[in-house]
Amino acid sequence: MSNEHVQMSPKVAIITGGAQGIGRAVALRFASSGYKVSVADVDKEAGLELVKLIGKAGGEAMFLKVDVAEQQEVERWIRVTVQELGRIDVLVNNAGIGKNGPVLELPLEAFDRVIGVNLRGTFICSQLAAREMRKLGKGAIVNIASTRALMSEPNTEAYSASKGGILALTHAMAVSLGGFGIRVNAISPGWIETGDWQKSSRASVPVHSERDKLQHPVGRVGKPDDIAAACLYLAEDSASFITGQNLVIDGGMTVKMIYE
Numbered sequence: 001m002s003n004e005h006v007q008m009s010p011k012v013a014i015i016t017g018g019a020q021g022i023g024r025a026v027a028l029r030f031a032s033s034g035y036k037v038s039v040a041d042v043d044k045e046a047g048l049e050l051v052k053l054i055g056k057a058g059g060e061a062m063f064l065k066v067d068v069a070e071q072q073e074v075e076r077w078i079r080v081t082v083q084e085l086g087r088i089d090v091l092v093n094n095a096g097i098g099k100n101g102p103v104l105e106l107p108l109e110a111f112d113r114v115i116g117v118n119l120r121g122t123f124i125c126s127q128l129a130a131r132e133m134r135k136l137g138k139g140a141i142v143n144i145a146s147t148r149a150l151m152s153e154p155n156t157e158a159y160s161a162s163k164g165g166i167l168a169l170t171h172a173m174a175v176s177l178g179g180f181g182i183r184v185n186a187i188s189p190g191w192i193e194t195g196d197w198q199k200s201s202r203a204s205v206p207v208h209s210e211r212d213k214l215q216h217p218v219g220r221v222g223k224p225d226d227i228a229a230a231c232l233y234l235a236e237d238s239a240s241f242i243t244g245q246n247l248v249i250d251g252g253m254t255v256k257m258i259y260e
């Protein structure tokens with residue numbers, strides 16, 4: 001058989017919180033690049049809408065309703081994905097929530113839930129997906145952190161701590177999983193407008209003031225595709241020498257010094 005006739009089995013990318021916002025753009029970007037896609041999200045309406053969208057565009061996608069903080073739900077997602085799509089090449093840990101409140105009043109339940117979804121959820125999904133990647137001898141994990149892992153507004157302790165934890169988890173897992181051929185990197189988005197990337201029943205048209213735009217040296221607020229493009233780059237072999245890193249994508253917002 002000549003090389004032309006060798007069938008390459010399509011790669012599989014799995015994305016948490018992939019039904020809306022940045023995750024939706026990530027799912028669409030991987031699907032349009034030839035990956036089969038499996039999305040886990042708590043929002044069923046949004047997830048089913050996304051699967052239709054990818055199908056219409058000629059791609060292949062599946063959705064399962066999963067809370068990433070619940071180990072058994074993630075286990076089921078990974079099991080069903082491997083049954084249906086055959087393998088796991090890429091995991092994008094994107095699901096995230098914020099519950100901000102005055103630091104002196106913030107209920108511990110709120111703190112625990114944010115850490116549970118953002119940090120513990122990232123660990124659960126990475127551990128279970130990496131067991132599948134180990135069977136292939138290669139894989140890539142991309143964790144969505146935040147510039148809030150590096151700097152803060154007041155009263156954002158739970159969210160910032162969860163994102164700082166994700167950066168530490170990224171370098172720790174990069175070191176632990178390197179021997180299995182698995183790379184682990186993080187992306188820290190700045191201000192990304194997601195209003196127009198929600199499910200159709202709640203999507204909105206974004207409006208930004210000149211002041212909003214000028215906070216960014218590039219002169220605009222971020223778009224989900226800015227993050228999706230970087231996820232794809234970090235997942236592919238072109239990034240095979242990059243692991244344990246944090247890529248800040250914020251239009252330069254965090255390098256701009258402000259004297260007022």
Ligand code: NAD
Pocket residue numbers: 016017018019020021022023040041042043046066067068069094095096097117144145146147188189190191192193194
């Ligand atoms: P979004 O709210 O638009 O979308 C998040 C998606 O995750 C939703 O579909 C939601 O249903 C799902 N989700 C929420 N909790 C979940 C859970 N427990 N299990 C599974 N799915 C769950 O959010 P976004 O703005 O697109 O953010 C995506 C990621 O990017 C988050 O980790 C967020 O912290 C990070 N981030 C966003 C920005 C920004 O400006 N938008 C900036 C920095 C970091």
